[in-house]
Amino acid sequence: MVAEGAIFDLTTPVDTAGLVGNASALIDWGDGTSSNGTVAGGNSTGNIKIVLDYSLDTNKFFGTSASDPFRIRLQQAADALASRFNDTLAAVAPKPYVTVRPKIFHPSQGPANSTAGTLHSLPENPTIAANTIIIYAGARDLPGASRGVGGGASISFTRTCIPGPQCTTAQANQDAIESRGEAGVLAANPTDIAPLYGSISFDTPTKPMFYLGQDGDAIAPDQLDFLSVATHELAHALGLGTSESWTTNVSGSVFTGPNARAAYEGSGNVPLSGGHWNPSVVALQPTLMGPSISFGQRVPFSPLDFAAMKDIGWEVANTSATVTASHRYGDDGSYPVSVTLSGSTIGKVEKDLSPVSVTNVAPTLQVPANRTGTVGQPISITDIGIFTDPGYAQPNGTPATNETFDFTVDWGDGTIDNGVATIDIAGNSTGRLTTGSFNASHTYAVPGTRTVKVVVTDDDGGTTQNTFQIAVNATPEITLQLSQPTVREDDGSSAATLTVSRSGPVLAIDQTVTLSSNDPSEATVPTSVVIRAGQSSVTTVVSAVDDALLDGAQSVTLTAVAAGATTGSIGLQVADYETLTARFTNASVVEGTTDANVLVISRSNTDVSSAITVGIAGAGVSQTSLGTSISLRAGEMNRSISFDTIDNDQPELPRTLQFTFTASGYDSAAASFEILDDESPEFQNPVNQFDVNNDSEVTASDALRVINQMARQSTPLLDPATEDPNGVFYDVNGDYAVTAVDALQVINELARRRSAATAQGSQAQTPQFGIPASEAVDDSARFDAALAASSIGWLTSPGLDGDDEDAIGFGLDSSGQMF
Incomplete structure (x- = not known):
């Protein structure tokens, strides 16, 4: 018993009897394949040589050439037998005091009603080489159904001697020729054989029916195998059924030789039919030495036949051999095995062996590593199962077999898929495994960890399973x-x-x-x-x-x-982000002016099919005619509105009027403009703007007053709402601020007057220049300190009275203040 795909080792004894040349073995494994085996033993080449003599072939049955196919086949038959004998036969030569007269049955002459030919005398006192047997071959029309006949020689001796030592020598010489060194030949009941000659004859009418081919399987049903007939008759020529030692082993109708008894597959002595095995023996086991040879087949010389040759005295070489071979079966079953032995020259023997029982082997299965999946998403797994199997297809078997594999995949959620696997690599007898695979896919409906069971089954029911896990995650979000x-x-x-x-x-x-x-x-x-x-x-x-x-x-x-x-x-x-934008066309206007300014108001959205109301707020609303709201009419993205400024009849500083514009759904907008007072400047001398100290004169003192005020003040602005001129008008230019400009305007006015006086040729009035004692030091100190801190430089004006000694010097500090 052996498993499929495993090596089955065959060792069997065989018998090479009937083969010529070295034996080879071909094993039919019963699965449609065959291979050569190794033959150990059974290839012996004995000492005996059979020389075929065709000198008496008067009918030229064997032709005249050594290449005649009948001669070739006959020689093969002779060699097949002789090569199995290890006897040592002494040479034969003429000896003194004895005359040797050999006779044989003539192979080509004889009575029509007798298978035995006419006795024919051969030359007296022959010379025959050691280990050599001469057999004469010929042919004639044999009676009845006889296809061939073979027999030994009759040897007679005549001793011519003087009684005494001479006759003793004569007897010894006779015994030596007769026994050829085989002592059993001379026994009262001979147990050995040492032939010198023999003869063999074939039926001439049968010649066209004889098969001369090498291949015994090619014999036609109406052909008689010449090799089988020749071997049969040569065995008779060598003593089987014809010699005295044969008779020694015959008792009645049975052969009692111990070797034949051992080879006989029946029980007891071997039944005989004359000089042949009884037909009952032929029916029981292979043998060439039955009474007849059937047409259409080749029959080799069998172990039983060789056993009989050994019993009659031949030293038969061991024909046992051992055939070894190995083989792999691709599928389970019971396989009849037979061994065919062939001789390198000729001969074939077949032996049937006990059937080989081959068991199935389940495939091996590999599954993927654990993996993850997602609910609702197909999981497609290539090679979810990869398997190997030692079995393989046997297309030439009877019946032919093929390897197929089914698979199932249990996904662990109640779903089972199945199918037929794909064979990727076909196995063979060299030991290559059948390799296959299969794919599968599945979609899980709920999350969780699932154990997937994969099963593969071969065509003979061998099953293997394996598992892996799939962690099914919820559908990602x-x-x-x-x-x-x-x-x-x-x-x-x-x-x-x-x-x-x-x-x-x-x-x-x-x-x-x-x-x-x-x-x-x-x-x-x-x-x-x-x-x-x-x-x-x-x-x-x-x-x-x-x-x-x-x-x-x-x-x-x-x-x-x-x-x-x-x-x-x-x-x-x-x-939504829609905006209002607003701007005034004039940056500053005077109060009390008609159409003093223009408000341009816009909305950012393009869908202007509806009118909107824009609210106006701010401290300056009361000083314009704009009112508290305006409208952007349907279809208007922007609108320009002219408006008046209102005079409040109050002196006041220039003011910036701030306005805020709002509408539902819009970001508000802001805009401003400066409004200027239209009243006379409160801090400007209404009589003479350059007369700061209101003394009815314009002198350097007026400029100094401005300069000193600049030094004292914390802010240049003059607010009529909180301040009073008190008779001193610092705001020379009327802008409600005390700045260097006011001082310069005074100085420039002084210069202008001087220039005008010079042009008229009149003596300018000496100006009054004085600084109150209470302010002189303080003003001088402030002036000097401011001068020292200035990085601007000096501005000068000619002397007020035409004398350079009376010039006034002043400067501008880094903030633009005059000192």
Whole structure:
């Protein structure tokens, strides 16, 4: 018994009897294949040589050439027998005191009604080489159904001697020739044989029916194998059924030789039919020496036949041999095995052996490593099962067999798939395993860890299973998160940050997520983002879109879609941002002026089919004719409105009038302009603006008054609401501020007057120049300190009275203040 795919070692004894030349073995393994075996033993070449003499072939049955096929086959038959005998036969030569007269049955002559030929005398006192037997071959028309006949020689001796030592020598010489060194020949009941000659004759009418081919399987039913007939008759010529030692082993109708008895497959002595085995023996076991040879077959000289040759005295070489071979069976079953032995020259023997029982071997199965999957997503597994099997197809067997494999996959959720596996590599007798695989796919409906059982079954029922696990995760969710829930439509391309996340295990590959906005007129996102391998999220930007419509806050839904994941979405509020813009065409106007200025008011939205009311607020409303509201009519994006300024009849500083413009749904706007007083300046001398100290003169003292005031004041502004001139008018230029300009205007006026006086040729009046004692030191100190701190330089004016010694010097400090 052996398993399929395993090596079956064959060792069997065989018998090479009947083969000529070295034996070879061919084993038919019963599965449609055969291979050569190794033959050990049984290839012996004995000492005996049979010389075939065709000198008496008067009918030329064997032709005249050594290449005649009948001669070749006859020689092969002779060699087949002789090579099995290890006897040592002494040479034969003429000896003194004895005359040798050999006779044989003539192979080509004889009575028509007798198989035995006419006795024919051979030359007296022959010379025959050691180990040599001469057999004469010929042919004639044999009686009846006889196809051939063979026999030994008759040897007679005549001793011519004088009694005494001479006759003793004569007897010894006779015994030596007769026994050829085989002592058993001379026994009263001979136990050995040592022939000198023999003869063999064939039936001439049968010649066309004789088969002379090498291949015994090619013999036609109407042909008689010449090799089988020749071997049969040569055995008779060598004593089987014809010699005295044969008779020694015959008792009645049975052969009692111990070797034949041992080879006989029946019980007891071997039954005979004359000089042949009884037909009952032929029916029981192979033998060439039965009474007849059938047409259409080749019969080799059998172990039983050689056993009889040994019993009659031949030293038969051991014909036993051992055949060894090895083989792999591809499928289980019972296989009849036979061994065919062939001789390198000729001969074939077949032996049937006990059937070989081959058992099936289940395949081995490999499954994938544990893995993960996702609910609702197909899990396709290539090579979910890879298997090997020592069995393989036997297409030449009877019947032919083929390897097929079925598989089942139990997914662990109540679903079982099945199919036929693919054979990827066909196995063979060299030991290559049959290798196959199969794929499967499945979609799980619920999460959890599933044990997947994979089973593969061969065509003979051999089953193997293996398992692995799939961790089924819930369907991943795409979730969205915004950095802020509300954006304003004017926030632009980076209005908010959007984080796109994928739940569940991170993926080993990039995943593309498609993004969309249900209202791209309000907010947009990129068409897609990629969550990189090994990551679970990605960020991108949300862009706000200013639609220039007065549409209020809008709700936008952002959506993310990815393969194998649930869709994610998030709401975003896009606040409307429409604005009012306002401006005045004039930066400053005088109070009490008609159509003093123009307000240009605009709205940003393009949908202007509706009118809006713009409210006006601010401290300056009361000083204009604008009122507290205006309208932008339907179809108007902007409007220009001319208005008056109102005179409050109060002296006052120039003021900036601030206005705020508001409308429902709009960001407010602001605008301003400066309003100038139309009253006489409160702090300017109404009689002579250059007469600061109101003494009815314009002198350097007026300039010094301004300069000293600049040094004293904390602010240059003069506010009529909180201050009174008290007879000193510092505001020379009437701008309600005491600045260097006021002093310079005085100085310039003094210079102008001097220049005018010089042009008229009149003596200028010597101006009065004086500084009150109470202020002199203080003013001088302030003046000197300011001068020392100045980085501007000096401004000078000619002397007020035409004398350079009376010139006034002053400067501007870094803040623009005069000193």
